[in-house]
Amino acid sequence: MSCVMPVLKRALDRTPLLHLTVAYRGRTRRLALKLEGHGPSGSVKDRSAVGLVRALHEERPLTPGTVVVESTSGNLGLALTRLLRAVDCTFLAVIDLKTPPVTRRMLEADGARVLVVDEPDGQGGYLLSRLRTVRELLARNPGYRWPNQYENWAAPEVHRTTTGPEITQEAGAELDAVYVPVSTGGTLSGIASHLREYRPDVAPVAVDVRGSLAVAGTAGRRLIPGIGASRPSAFLKGADSYDRLVQVDDVEAIAVCRILAEDLGLALGGSSGCAVRAVVADLENDPAPRGLAVCVAADGGAKYRDTLYSDDWASAQGIAEETAAAKARLRREGLFFTRREPHHLEHRHL
Numbered sequence: 001m002s003c004v005m006p007v008l009k010r011a012l013d014r015t016p017l018l019h020l021t022v023a024y025r026g027r028t029r030r031l032a033l034k035l036e037g038h039g040p041s042g043s044v045k046d047r048s049a050v051g052l053v054r055a056l057h058e059e060r061p062l063t064p065g066t067v068v069v070e071s072t073s074g075n076l077g078l079a080l081t082r083l084l085r086a087v088d089c090t091f092l093a094v095i096d097l098k099t100p101p102v103t104r105r106m107l108e109a110d111g112a113r114v115l116v117v118d119e120p121d122g123q124g125g126y127l128l129s130r131l132r133t134v135r136e137l138l139a140r141n142p143g144y145r146w147p148n149q150y151e152n153w154a155a156p157e158v159h160r161t162t163t164g165p166e167i168t169q170e171a172g173a174e175l176d177a178v179y180v181p182v183s184t185g186g187t188l189s190g191i192a193s194h195l196r197e198y199r200p201d202v203a204p205v206a207v208d209v210r211g212s213l214a215v216a217g218t219a220g221r222r223l224i225p226g227i228g229a230s231r232p233s234a235f236l237k238g239a240d241s242y243d244r245l246v247q248v249d250d251v252e253a254i255a256v257c258r259i260l261a262e263d264l265g266l267a268l269g270g271s272s273g274c275a276v277r278a279v280v281a282d283l284e285n286d287p288a289p290r291g292l293a294v295c296v297a298a299d300g301g302a303k304y305r306d307t308l309y310s311d312d313w314a315s316a317q318g319i320a321e322e323t324a325a326a327k328a329r330l331r332r333e334g335l336f337f338t339r340r341e342p343h344h345l346e347h348r349h350l
């Protein structure tokens with residue numbers, strides 16, 4: 001009997017919420033990070049991978065030896081490699097030069113075949129070149145299977161039924177907004193569907209970087225892997241898909257990552273820094289006191305030690321001074337993070 005469904009059933013567990021207070025320009029707000037880095041391969045894409053592999057298997061059973069190919073900035077690749085290895089299939093990852101070198105090494109060490117695309121797509125990234133490569137591979141190898149994370153609704157669906165409910169259950173009544181970094185838009189779309197049905201009072205907020213076309217905007221330089229895209233998300237088309245978009249500057253997001261690491265001793269990935277930067281921007285612009293903001297912290301920072309957290313990398317990108325200046329300015333403006341107990345436990349020790 002096929003082991004695919006039992007493997008998928010066991011693949012996911014709840015991820016924790018880390019409760020913080022953020023101070024900025026004399027204001028404070030309660031903030032919680034949904035730490036998706038605690039997933040089995042270390043990112044929010046563990047969930048998407050379960051949905052995508054289930055959909056492939058339901059369409060036509062996956063048998064041992066099947067090759068599955070997908071374009072990935074890295075995290076979905078790590079998640080698919082792990083899942084597919086458990087069911088004796090092979091994963092062929094089409095990545096690009098922006099994928100952190102550590103991620104590439106991890107993919108290979110975990111048994112994936114890796115193809116690196118080095119042709120920029122003219123839209124600030126490599127996505128369109130990666131997709132062209134995937135289509136060429138499929139044309140040459142008719143037996144290959146392609147989940148197509150960019151258009152397959154199985155990805156949003158798994159976030160509607162797992163990530164969304166976990167957030168509303170753990171955050172409770174004080175939840176006010178959920179900030180989600182966007183690339184394919186699958187994570188935000190699924191969480192927003194859950195909120196629309198069960199907590200219509202809570203705002204799903206799309207977080208993107210400048211230079212990305214994932215939600216809106218014009219193409220330009222993008223430094224942070226995992227967030228942004230060279231074309232609009234297929235999942236975020238309806239008026240109900242999200243409440244607001246906050247577009248952040250990637251250098252400022254890197255500065256926020258470094259400040260979080262200093263204050264909490266916790267390194268997060270760049271897209272998490274973007275989500276937190278968006279909360280800070282809203283804190284500045286919105287004088288009304290708000291409830292709890294949850295940020296989807298899509299992955300941890302270990303993979304980015306040689307890039308987002310490295311001064312040498314920042315110099316090589318020509319952003320060392322800009323990053324240091326952004327960090328110094330945010331500090332001068334009073335940006336500071338402290339850990340706190342969740343609301344319902346705050347008075348437990350009195």
Ligand SMILES: Cc1ncc(COP(=O)(O)O)c(C=O)c1O
Nearest residue numbers: 075183184185186187226271298
């Ligand atoms: C680190 C990170 N953050 C955010 C996202 C965005 O997720 P989605 O593609 O569901 O929009 C991804 C997707 O790869 C990611 O790897």
